[in-house]
């Protein structure tokens with residue numbers, strides 16, 4: 001992350017000026033700094049609180065090959081995403097307000113550059129408050145859950161950031177004899193990379209809180225589980241903010257299912273307002289679990 005005034009050195013990416021005052025900070029994506037280079041800006045540690053707090057900031061994500069920018073918090077459970085955006089958001093700054101859970105003891109911004117030098121992302125006017133922001137109204141369930149993973153993770157967020165992260169991928173996964181050879185729809189899907197010490201790990205994608213629907217809805221998705229050490233795939237539901245961490249399994253499959261995309265349609269319980277997709281890798285690298293084309297029906 002670099003402190004700067006005026007424009008960034010490259011054309012057609014980055015802000016033209018600071019949002020407040022003269023300076024801002026940004027990720028320089030030119031030269032060797034793309035693709036997929038990770039820039040971390042981490043706060044000092046601070047005391048946890050008994051109630052939610054807030055962070056406000058201004059953001060610029062201008063560039064035709066913009067990568068992703070996330071805000072994450074640390075707690076005893078590790079790093080968790082609070083907010084994430086990816087792709088070109090046009091010239092100019094946009095404001096962001098994020099609720100910081102009371103259990104947070106540090107924050108960090110993580111910028112990941114896109115495929116070219118046109119992915120300079122910037123931050124300015126960061127303000128923290130002891131008072132939580134007014135919560136936005138919950139999303140409709142179809143908006144909260146639907147995703148084809150073609151450009152990003154839509155509204156799904158990671159748990160255990162930087163560790164067991166679901167990855168977006170086109171084509172086959174890096175390991176042979178596990179994972180799909182192509183997406184179910186379009187070009188991209190998401191999967192659990194089981195290589196590199198990731199056996200017997202839990203990969204969690206969490207939906208935003210959604211409005212409880214008066215009509216019965218189902219989450220529809222396609223999954224792929226090929227591999228001799230294949231683990232488990234689960235969909236779990238919760239009522240948020242619940243009393244304790246009560247996550248109920250509403251769908252599960254385990255073991256190798258061969259080289260095929262399988263369709264699942266699971267009823268969302270009537271009182272539920274949050275879902276997780278949990279992939280648990282098996283006892284070896286041959287357990288890449290993939291998911292694509294989530295819709296609500």
Ligand SMILES: [Ca+2]
Pocket residue numbers: 018019020021022023024124125
């Ligand atoms: Ca400034």
Ligand SMILES: [Ca+2]
Pocket residue numbers: 148149150183184185186187188189292293
């Ligand atoms: Ca797709």
